[in-house]
Amino acid sequence: MKVDMSTVTKIKKGLDIKLIGEAEKTIKDLVTDQFAIKPTDFIGVFPKLLVKEGDTVKAGTPIFKDKYRDNIVFSSQVSGKIKEIKRGAKRVLLEIKIEADGKDEAIDFKAEDPKTLDREKIIQKLLDSGVWPFIRQRPYSVIANPADNPKAIFISTFDTAPLAPDNDLIVHGHGEAFQTGIDALSKLTNGKIHLNIDANATHSKVFTNSKGVQINQFSGPHPAGNVGVQINKIDPLNKGEVIWYLYPQDVLAIGRLFATGRYDASRVVALTGSEVLRPAYYKTKIGAAIEPLVKGNVSDTEKRFISGNVLTGTKIDLDGYMSFYHTQATVIPEGNYYELFGWALPGFNKFSVSKSFPSFLFKNKKYRLDTNYHGGERALVMTGEYEKVFPFDIYPMQLIKAIMVEDIDLMENLGIYEVDEEDFALCEVIDTSKTNIQEIIRRGLDLMRKEMS
Amino acid sequence: MKALREFVDKQKPHFEKGGRFEKLHSTFDAFETFLFVPNKVTTSGAHIRDAIDMKRTMIIVVLALIPPLLFGIWNVGYQHFLSHGMTPDFWPMIGFGLLKVLPIIIVSYVTGLAIEFAFAQARGHEVNEGFLVSGMLIPLVMPPDVPLWMVAVATAFAVIIGKEVFGGTGMNILNPALTARAFLFFAYPSEMSGDSVWIAEKADAFSGATPLGQLLVLDTDKLPTDWSMFLGTIPGSIGETSTIAILLGAIVLVATGIGSFRIMASVVAGGLVMGLLFNLWGANEYMNIPAYQHLIMGGFAFGTVYMATDPVSASQTNRGKLFYGFLIGFIAVLIRVFNPAYPEGMMLAILLMNVFAPLIDHYVIQSNVKKRLKRAKAVAA
Numbered sequence: 001m002k003v004d005m006s007t008v009t010k011i012k013k014g015l016d017i018k019l020i021g022e023a024e025k026t027i028k029d030l031v032t033d034q035f036a037i038k039p040t041d042f043i044g045v046f047p048k049l050l051v052k053e054g055d056t057v058k059a060g061t062p063i064f065k066d067k068y069r070d071n072i073v074f075s076s077q078v079s080g081k082i083k084e085i086k087r088g089a090k091r092v093l094l095e096i097k098i099e100a101d102g103k104d105e106a107i108d109f110k111a112e113d114p115k116t117l118d119r120e121k122i123i124q125k126l127l128d129s130g131v132w133p134f135i136r137q138r139p140y141s142v143i144a145n146p147a148d149n150p151k152a153i154f155i156s157t158f159d160t161a162p163l164a165p166d167n168d169l170i171v172h173g174h175g176e177a178f179q180t181g182i183d184a185l186s187k188l189t190n191g192k193i194h195l196n197i198d199a200n201a202t203h204s205k206v207f208t209n210s211k212g213v214q215i216n217q218f219s220g221p222h223p224a225g226n227v228g229v230q231i232n233k234i235d236p237l238n239k240g241e242v243i244w245y246l247y248p249q250d251v252l253a254i255g256r257l258f259a260t261g262r263y264d265a266s267r268v269v270a271l272t273g274s275e276v277l278r279p280a281y282y283k284t285k286i287g288a289a290i291e292p293l294v295k296g297n298v299s300d301t302e303k304r305f306i307s308g309n310v311l312t313g314t315k316i317d318l319d320g321y322m323s324f325y326h327t328q329a330t331v332i333p334e335g336n337y338y339e340l341f342g343w344a345l346p347g348f349n350k351f352s353v354s355k356s357f358p359s360f361l362f363k364n365k366k367y368r369l370d371t372n373y374h375g376g377e378r379a380l381v382m383t384g385e386y387e388k389v390f391p392f393d394i395y396p397m398q399l400i401k402a403i404m405v406e407d408i409d410l411m412e413n414l415g416i417y418e419v420d421e422e423d424f425a426l427c428e429v430i431d432t433s434k435t436n437i438q439e440i441i442r443r444g445l446d447l448m449r450k451e452m453s
Numbered sequence: 454m455k456a457l458r459e460f461v462d463k464q465k466p467h468f469e470k471g472g473r474f475e476k477l478h479s480t481f482d483a484f485e486t487f488l489f490v491p492n493k494v495t496t497s498g499a500h501i502r503d504a505i506d507m508k509r510t511m512i513i514v515v516l517a518l519i520p521p522l523l524f525g526i527w528n529v530g531y532q533h534f535l536s537h538g539m540t541p542d543f544w545p546m547i548g549f550g551l552l553k554v555l556p557i558i559i560v561s562y563v564t565g566l567a568i569e570f571a572f573a574q575a576r577g578h579e580v581n582e583g584f585l586v587s588g589m590l591i592p593l594v595m596p597p598d599v600p601l602w603m604v605a606v607a608t609a610f611a612v613i614i615g616k617e618v619f620g621g622t623g624m625n626i627l628n629p630a631l632t633a634r635a636f637l638f639f640a641y642p643s644e645m646s647g648d649s650v651w652i653a654e655k656a657d658a659f660s661g662a663t664p665l666g667q668l669l670v671l672d673t674d675k676l677p678t679d680w681s682m683f684l685g686t687i688p689g690s691i692g693e694t695s696t697i698a699i700l701l702g703a704i705v706l707v708a709t710g711i712g713s714f715r716i717m718a719s720v721v722a723g724g725l726v727m728g729l730l731f732n733l734w735g736a737n738e739y740m741n742i743p744a745y746q747h748l749i750m751g752g753f754a755f756g757t758v759y760m761a762t763d764p765v766s767a768s769q770t771n772r773g774k775l776f777y778g779f780l781i782g783f784i785a786v787l788i789r790v791f792n793p794a795y796p797e798g799m800m801l802a803i804l805l806m807n808v809f810a811p812l813i814d815h816y817v818i819q820s821n822v823k824k825r826l827k828r829a830k831a832v833a834a
Contacts, residue, residue: 017501238829310500332501335494340454342490343508350504356513356709357504371494375506376486376579379623382510383769384713395770395818413822421498430503432510438498 008199009233011220013391015353015426017162018366019310020274021330023281025169027268030282033100034289035078036321037063039093041314042074042133044142044449047093055082060107060129060263063096072143075130077265077286079105095321098287111261114184122187126254129263133324134250135188138231138243139417140449150244152191152235157207157248158198158218160225161309165270165328167248168204169281174252175206181255186212189244196230207248222311223391228423232392237417249327269322273306273331274368275299287321290329294318298331304371306330311425312438335372343375350374353388353430377434389426392418396427400437403444408451416444461485479573483580511582513711514759517702518589521692521755524685526550528695529597532652532688536659553597553653554691560601562588564608572617581622583629583765584612590630590759593692594752594800595637596645597653603641607633627807628766631800638800646795651688663689665751665789665796673738682749693755696748703758712762715771716778720757723782724748731790739790747786756785756799766807773813781806 039047046067051057057080062073078100086095109129114122123146126132137144144150157167171178186193192214197207199217208215216234218224227245237243246254249267256264265286272279277297284293290305306313308326316322322329347357351367359365386396394415402410421438428437467473468481485491486508495502530546530553565588573580591608615632616625638645648662655661660675664682667675677687685695693699706712728744735741747753761767761781768777781802788798795801 236828238825238832241832304494304500306500312498313500315496315500330500336492338458338489338492340457340489343506344512347504351501352504354503354505354510354710356509356711369501371500372490373493373495373502373506374490374504375502375508376482376491376493378507378579378581379621381507381581381583381623381765382711383764383767384715384771384774387771393821393824395821397769398814398818413825414818415821415825425499428499429501430505432503432505432507434502434506436498 008217008219009230011218011224011229011233011391013387013389014160014221014223015389015430016160016221017310017351017369017429018364019162019272019332020366020368021272021276021279021332022163023165023270023272023279025166025281027169027281027283030269030284030288030293032284032289032292033080033102034097034292034321035080035100035285035287036095036097036289037074037077037287038095038321038323039064039074041324042066042143043140044446045072047074049085049093049096051082051096053082053085056080057082057098058105058107059265060109062130063098064093066143069143069145071127071146072132073127073130074133075263077263079103097321106262106264109257109261109263112258114180114187114258117184117187119187122184125257126184129257131254131257131263134246134253135185135244136246138228138237138245138420140445141420142449144244145242148242148244150189150191150242152243153185153189153193154196154227154231154234154243154245155193155213155248155251156196156225156227156230156245157204158196158202158225159309159328160198160222161311161328162222163270163272163279163328163330164225164309165268165272165281168202168207170268170327171204171206171248171252174255175209177252177255177259178206178248179210179255180258181251181253182210182212184254184258185246185251192235194230194234196227196234198225220391223423223426226420226423228418228420229391232418239412239417241417247325247327250325267327269293269326270328271297271331272328273310275301275303275331275333286324290316290320290322291318293322293329294331299333302334302336303331304334306332310369311429312422333368333370335370337372339372354432373434375432375434378432380433380435382432385430385432386424386427389430390423392423394418396424399444400424400435400440403440403447406447408448411444411448416448421445457488461488476574479578479580480570483570483573486579507582510711511585513705513709514586515589517705517712518586518593518692518759520698520701521593521695522554522589524695524698525593525691525693526554528685529553529653529691531686532597533654536652536656536661538656549653554592556601557592557595557599557604557691558589560604561591561608564605565591565612568609568612568617572621576621578621583616583622587611587629591633593759594630594634594690594755596650597691598650598655599637599644603637603644606640607637610636623765625765626811627804628760628763631760631804631807634800635804638795651690661688663687663751663796668739668742668750668789669793669796671738673742676742679746679749682746690752690755693752696754699754699758706758706762712758713764713767713774715774716762716767717757719775719778720761720782720785721748723779723784724753724757724786725782726779727783727786731786747789751789751797752799753782753785756803757782760799760803761806766810768810768813768817770814770817773810773817776813776817777806777810780809 047064057076065073080100083099084097135144195213199219307323399414421441530549611633731740785798785802
């Protein structure tokens with residue numbers, strides 16, 4: 001539609017954590033036949049299994065559905081065989097492992113131009129094919145409710161998290177699929193589609209030439225790329241309102257569904273982190289096994305494998321799988337070591353936002369950070385810390401405390417609908433008291449959702 | 454290092470659940486984490502964490518307290534010999550000062566830490582590092598001649614009544630070190646005020662009054678020079694006299710970002726504004742002293758830099774901190790000039806604002822809440 005180049009929303013508060021291990025801008029093919037769907041990737045979903053071990057599936061075959069919203073199904077991303085259904089404590093469904101057969105068969109959901117379809121038909125197609133779960137909503141970051149009419153749809157085209165993938169590179173050459181995806185989405189809301197770009201770094205024509213969207217420019221440090229921050233600055237959420245959101249590769253999947261009639265779960269993943277020998281981008285499918293991705297390409301130290309980034313990602317084992325929504329894998333050293341007088345020594349190599357370590361003098365230094373807490377958990381003593389990295393017009397510590405005491409009214413008044421756990425990730429990183437803040441925010445959001453349903 | 458680690462690892466099982474010294478777990482943990490930053494790794498949320506922790510934070514505050522402490526030690530000796538009409542060399546003054554100050558520090562730390570450890574143990578918590586700072590603040594706000602048993606009683610009162618009954622570190626309403634000071638002031642007024650307590654083993658003939666004491670009786674002509682008040686070569690509590698030493702500490706706190714510059718600046722602003730208002734009024738000589746002199750007398754500077762900035766008892770919102778700080782400076786000068794019974798207003802001003810800090814935050818937060826409600830209403834309409 002139009003790019004208003006004059007207005008750039010400047011995010012002032014935040015922090016870019018500079019790490020070693022940025023992916024080189026080349027896309028390689030990842031050869032693997034091991035995939036999985038992890039029901040735990042979907043907040044608030046109670047999985048009801050639709051297949052059993054040994055079943056043959058095609059791309060688009062329903063694997064499980066949500067027990068409480070049973071029109072929302074989750075489909076196989078490849079054609080092949082259900083290899084294993086892995087359960088955890090209390091028989092919680094952890095992974096449905098699928099071995100691809102290489103035949104690339106897919107259920108045909110019919111190629112159709114979304115412009116010729118009405119809202120109902122588009123929703124039905126998205127639901128039937130298992131593509132619907134790409135569309136999530138705020139508040140709560142759960143899969144969108146097809147019965148809602150959101151006040152707007154937000155797409156963040158840039159990721160500001162540490163070592164984040166470059167979406168310009170990923171969508172290169174996929175302009176048509178992206179536009180088709182936008183066309184389908186535009187039928188789902190009476191409001192606008194906000195396509196948010198980085199004023200300094202987004203150059204891809206796939207984004208800047210998109211039609212039927214409002215392009216908003218942002219600049220500033222992380223979390224400027226968080227959709228929650230963008231919503232807060234452009235069209236803040238009020239009680240009772242709903243906004244849907246997606247990321248570029250999700251839009252591509254929707255576009256390809258309408259263009260080809262197939263559920264095409266292709267995904268480019270950035271393999272990053274200090275322990276990766278040759279960090280690069282890999283073309284694969286959603287839920288790929290991590291082992292073939294990192295094999296022969298990581299250091300010998302004790303490592304942590306993360307699906308996602310270091311701020312919000314999920315810890316996985318070497319025999320684990322990428323999560324549904326993630327487009328990045330990170331490998332960093334584990335930090336299970338003791339450090340003699342670590343708190344008292346000058347600490348020239350330590351990463352800290354506080355200026356109590358000399359490293360603040362070297363602003364552009366890139367770090368190899370591990371998973372050590374660097375201290376014990378303590379009472380919330382320091383104040384004014386979170387505010388430096390939290391660009392919302394919200395009092396972060398007061399909201400955290402309101403959640404801790406489960407004061408529903410106060411949580412609502414302090415703006416819980418406008419935030420997600422990822423928006424508090426930086427607060428958690430820099431916190432002197434070593435509180436697990438994201439966990440608290442998630443608890444608050446779950447509590448609100450229960451209260452409101 | 455390896456041998457030490459092995460030794461600690463060998464002892465550890467005795468202090469864990471089912472071990473012989475299970476009841477001393479918190480104590481063991483405190484010593485272990487003093488020696489070693491633990492090997493604990495992240496299990497939820499962000500995978501990486503900042504290198505800062507509570508120990509680092511507190512040690513920097515203690516570091517910032519070193520300049521007033523060193524000056525205080527020297528000044529205790531200097532004032533003592535001065536009152537006897539002697540001017541010995543540097544080291545005898547330091548020696549006398551150490552003899553007076555060290556025991557107070559030791560009593561403060563031993564009493565406070567013993568209680569902290571006991572409470573942590575009873576609650577099954579880790580020992581919080583906050584007392585590393587309080588334990589140093591308490592001696593620095595004491596008169597040099599304070600009896601040691603009083604230090605012990607005041608410290609115990611501050612830790613138990615000022616902090617632990619509210620739930621421990623992070624939950625207290627009043628600044629613990631000031632609680633100790635206030636307790637002594639109200640429980641033993643004759644040992645904590647007047648002209649005789651500010652110089653250790655003072656010669657009887659020597660006046661020994663602090664600048665604030667002299668101003669209270671409107672002896673403005675006996676006031677020391679600005680320079681000696683700024684330097685701190687005047688009688689007073691151990692750590693409070695030298696504005697310049699305190700400024701050094703303030704630089705450390707502000708540069709590291711650990712002390713709130715917002716609060717410090719607004720306390721100074723509040724004190725100056727009240728001082729200037731008194732200048733305009735000018736009903737007596739006290740009101741007519743230049744406003745800046747309030748900043749270099751008594752406990753104003755010390756309170757501004759080390760007491761008002763205590764994050765737990767101060768306002769917690771950035772905007773609230775401005776009101777909180779301003780009112781401390783404002784009220785401190787007000788009390789000084791108006792209260793005939795007590796020459797120093799800083800302690801009471803900070804304690805008063807400690808009590809009001811949550812109220813200030815409440816109003817700041819309510820304005821944010823109202824903004825949100827208004828926005829929602831505008832959409833609904």
